Amino acid sequence: xxxxxxxxxxxxxxxxxxxxxxxxxxxxxxxxxxxxxxxxxxxxxxxxxxxxxxxxxxxxxxxxxxxxxxxxxxxxxxxxxxxxxxxxxxxxxxxxxxxxxxxxxxxxxxxxxxxxxxxxxxxxxxxxxxxxxxxxxxxxxxxxxxxxxxxxxxxxxxxxxxxxxxxxxxxxxxxxxxxxxxxxxxxxxxxxxxxxxxxxxxxxxxxxxxxxxxxxxxxxxxxxxxxxxxxxxxxxxxxxxxxxxxxxxxxxxxxxxxxxxxxxxxxxxxxxxxxxxxxxxxxxxxxxxxxxxxxxxxxxxxxxxxxxxxxxxxxxxxxxxxxxxxxxxxxxxxxxxxxxxxxxxxxxxxxxxxxxxxxxxxxxxxxxxxxxxxxxxxxxxxxxxxxxxxxxxxxxxxxxxxxxxxxxxxxxxx
Ligand SMILES: Nc1ncnc2c1ncn2[C@@H]1O[C@H](COP(=O)(O)OP(=O)(O)OP(=O)(O)O)[C@@H](O)[C@H]1O
Ligand code: SF4
Ligand SMILES: [Mg+2]
Numbered sequence: 001x002x003x004x005x006x007x008x009x010x011x012x013x014x015x016x017x018x019x020x021x022x023x024x025x026x027x028x029x030x031x032x033x034x035x036x037x038x039x040x041x042x043x044x045x046x047x048x049x050x051x052x053x054x055x056x057x058x059x060x061x062x063x064x065x066x067x068x069x070x071x072x073x074x075x076x077x078x079x080x081x082x083x084x085x086x087x088x089x090x091x092x093x094x095x096x097x098x099x100x101x102x103x104x105x106x107x108x109x110x111x112x113x114x115x116x117x118x119x120x121x122x123x124x125x126x127x128x129x130x131x132x133x134x135x136x137x138x139x140x141x142x143x144x145x146x147x148x149x150x151x152x153x154x155x156x157x158x159x160x161x162x163x164x165x166x167x168x169x170x171x172x173x174x175x176x177x178x179x180x181x182x183x184x185x186x187x188x189x190x191x192x193x194x195x196x197x198x199x200x201x202x203x204x205x206x207x208x209x210x211x212x213x214x215x216x217x218x219x220x221x222x223x224x225x226x227x228x229x230x231x232x233x234x235x236x237x238x239x240x241x242x243x244x245x246x247x248x249x250x251x252x253x254x255x256x257x258x259x260x261x262x263x264x265x266x267x268x269x270x271x272x273x274x275x276x277x278x279x280x281x282x283x284x285x286x287x288x289x290x291x292x293x294x295x296x297x298x299x300x301x302x303x304x305x306x307x308x309x310x311x312x313x314x315x316x317x318x319x320x321x322x323x324x325x326x327x328x329x330x331x332x333x334x335x336x337x338x339x340x341x342x343x344x345x346x347x348x349x350x351x352x353x354x355x356x357x358x359x360x361x362x363x364x365x366x367x368x369x370x371x372x373x374x375x376x377x378x379x380x381x382x383x384x385x386x387x388x389x390x391x392x393x394x395x396x397x398x399x400x401x402x403x404x405x406x407x408x409x410x411x412x413x414x
Pocket of ligand 1: 127297
């Protein structure tokens, strides 16, 4: 078995890539194991190499300048390309002094049919990541844009960040649907909910009004809005929070999208309704073969719904893995802290005991050097406040950004 390593070099020149590749080989201390898949002159900014799994497993703590690393297993026919591939995404807020780095180099992939969880504390930049992918961060401000977005958002191979607004609007209307954090304010107060639900179809497909109405009633029924035909004519204030969330799901799936981005789809709801909405999302995902980016700080929701999980801290991905890796074998001290904060009733030791993460989430107005978690981390050493740790693969489906992986992996850690 081999794994494929993708990396982004700071420069696209062939020389920089060759240097990066040589550096990679040197670090792995096995130059013979790594061979470029393509002739070096043709390598794009993002280059791929296949390496033996053993080689990578032997070297867990790989430090390689500011290269961005991800890895995935390769089958005999090559790597399955993701539906959405976000590369080194940055969303910086303009300010008179220095840009405020809200999203600071996020790299994530979503494959077809996969549910990817994005988890992190409040203010970590999860929603801003979603809005950047969707291209709906308002470049407001007087004369100057409020947001500066950089990186790549490859959707079916197209870089969404480079598309004109008109094309982006079509993609948002038909291929990527968004369920926002607050259902009721997302709906227009003066327009019938049924009409709003059908608008997406109206705008992008040539279908007669009566057919759209039928489709809307059918979809409202599918998301279990009772008496859907009658309630087509109701306004947003005549619906509860849970119903509002269901309507947003109906609005999302009626477009028959490839990708659904659900931002805290259940956080405003009580536990019983939460469960119903999760079941509904799951059913819709199966039925319509959707891929999903599920944003939440609820680890229970993540565990139940996701195939793979990205942990975000202060605008960066600090750990990525499948559910098993994140919940049972987490390595980054922030992730481990998140896991320890889940109340468990299965062990005597942790019965009714909450172990939180010390300190406060960082304020993006006050930048932190090196690893942004260092002021709260019990493993921190001087290097942690000096340099940003790269995200490195420690297993085929597990990457971590930490200088002290050896210490955090140690069986003596507490
Ligand atoms: N339009 C904006 N103008 C100024 N600051 C903003 C704006 N939008 C977001 N921010 C700031 O960016 C940071 C990240 O916000 P974001 O909404 O992405 O966090 P989040 O991870 O989604 O948190 P939560 O879990 O609370 O939803 C926060 O500090 C927030 O105050
Ligand atoms: S890099 Fe250092 S400060 Fe950051 S999580 Fe690892 S040990 Fe802690
Ligand atoms: Mg949010």
